[in-house]
Amino acid sequence: MTYVTGAAILAHANVSNPSAADTAWADTCALAVEALISHRMAGVTVDPGSDAERELVRAALQDGAAAYTDRKAPHGYLFSSDATGTTVRLGRDIARALEPVFTRYAGYGIA
Numbered sequence: 001m002t003y004v005t006g007a008a009i010l011a012h013a014n015v016s017n018p019s020a021a022d023t024a025w026a027d028t029c030a031l032a033v034e035a036l037i038s039h040r041m042a043g044v045t046v047d048p049g050s051d052a053e054r055e056l057v058r059a060a061l062q063d064g065a066a067a068y069t070d071r072k073a074p075h076g077y078l079f080s081s082d083a084t085g086t087t088v089r090l091g092r093d094i095a096r097a098l099e100p101v102f103t104r105y106a107g108y109g110i111a
Helices: 006-012 020-040 051-072 098-106
Strands: 077-080 087-090
Touching: 006 020, 006 051, 020 051, 020 098, 051 098
Parallel strands: none
Antiparallel strands: 077 087
16 A cells, blocks of 8 residues: 655645656655555554545655655754854654554554
8 A cells, every 4th residue: 555655745745847856856755654654554454544544644745745855954954053152953753744643553663
């Protein structure tokens, strides 16, 4: 079962005229999200049309679009404080929206 595609990611990210690089990157993001779902949901049956399927599709689309837009900040977002001169880099896991769904249907995992 496929939960997200590169084309769906581009549509969700409002990319109406994608370049070949945009399409390739969206496909890469979709494959990464699909691989994560496959890994975390191994052994869990998701029935077509079920709440679990709808939740996975929504979360996969959100995480796929987030991964697609993260291309502009591949090493996280960089912040610096004028007051202290401290530099902070904020990175994220690809499973931002998916993790609560995984926990609900597959239990806690180390992935």
